[in-house]
Amino acid sequence: MxxxxxxxxxxxxxxxxxxxxxxxxxxxxxxxxxxxxxxxxxxxxxxxxxxxxxxxxxxxxxxxxxxxxxxxxxxxxxxxxxxxxxxxxxxxxxxxxxxxxxxxxxxxxxxxxxxxxxxxxxxxxxxxxxxxxxxxxxxxxxxxxxxxxxxxxxxxxxxxxxxxxxxxxxxxxxxxxRFPEIDTLRAIVNVHFPGIKEALLTTALTQFYEIRETPGLKKKPSTSEVLDWLKLLLAEDLAPEDLKRDGRSLLPRLHGALLKNEQDVHLFERLAFMARGRG
The missing domain is CATH 3.40.50.300 (P-loop containing nucleotide triphosphate hydrolases)
Known part of the structure; x- marks a missing residue:
């Protein structure tokens, strides 16, 4: 056994x-x-x-x-x-x-x-x-x-x-x-979404880990939340370039699947404001 x-x-x-x-x-x-x-x-x-x-x-x-x-x-x-x-x-x-x-x-x-x-x-x-x-x-x-x-x-x-x-x-x-490394998470995603395009997966996971590692984040998004986020990205038929963030808003597309409280949403809004100020 x-x-x-x-x-x-x-x-x-x-x-x-x-x-x-x-x-x-x-x-x-x-x-x-x-x-x-x-x-x-x-x-x-x-x-x-x-x-x-x-x-x-x-x-x-x-x-x-x-x-x-x-x-x-x-x-x-x-x-x-x-x-x-x-x-x-x-x-x-x-x-x-x-x-x-x-x-x-x-x-x-x-x-x-x-x-x-x-x-x-x-x-x-x-x-x-x-x-x-x-x-x-x-x-x-x-x-x-x-x-x-x-x-x-x-x-x-x-x-x-x-x-x-x-x-x-x-x-x-x-x-x-422990929270999975990117290679393990990639394998998990491929189990749930076997047909996902490699370019979209790479861009999405890179952005996901950047969000998790943002200092001051109250609740880090989990494995189940990144799966929900990817499901939405696929449903919306978004391309890797659609996930690009700029200085006006550092919030990810469809961020409600990843950020689950107003403090974390405000954190990314403040970071965007500070980036514009430095610009």
């Missing part, structure tokens, strides 16, 4: 090593990186490459670790008891299985994505330490212990919004997805 990337996902060598190391160690793979660098898509592509079912647990600020195991619906049971429903005699009717439980009881190995773990409360990772380490948990309402029949491949993503506890980090194999 080895991951080498897929036809739809260009995986750099260090990322391939990280995925296969986590699978071999049977430890969760913790993936960090800028938003839009393909962390979530990685989990889907790992499932595709390994031929395994894919399960996804999206984490929100209100998500509790217990929800990944199970939830006991005491309110529904009380209501049914008042109505004389026979279902109340079996507590299992009021247990809702979470994503971890579903992954543990799957007929075969699965890939489980725990997406954006840093959105949750700081205690969230600690509350999952034993379950992810031992691959089992206890259901207090029924007295049963749920154990993984086949240890899932667990991939956890984080956007670095919060620091994760050391005890949690010790149980993971860590990898940081």
């Amino acid at each position: 080895r991951f080498d990337g897929t036809a739809d996902y260009v995986a750099p060598p260090d990322l391939v090593v990280a995925v296969n190391a986590a699978v071999a160690l049977q430890r969760p793979l913790l993936v960090k990186g800028e938003p839009g660098t393909g962390k979530t898509e990685l989990a889907r592509q790992v499932a595709t490459a390994l031929g395994l079912p894919f399960m996804e647990w999206n984490i929100k600020s209100t998500t509790k670790a217990q929800q990944g195991l199970y939830e006991y619906d005491a309110v529904s049971r009380l209501r049914d008891s008042q109505l004389g429903d026979a279902r109340v005699h079996d507590v299992k009717n009021y247990i809702r299985k979470g994503k971890l439980w579903q992954a543990f009881e799957a007929e075969g190995r699965v890939v489980l994505l725990i997406d954006e773990i840093d959105k949750a409360d700081i205690e969230f990772p600690n509350d999952l330490l034993q379950e992810l380490d031992r691959m089992e948990f206890h259901v207090y309402e029924t007295g049963e212990t749920i154990r993984a029949q086949h240890r899932p491949v667990v991939i956890i993503t984080s956007n670095n919004e919060k620091e994760l506890p050391d005890a949690f980090l010790r149980r993971c194999f860590f990898h940081y997805i």
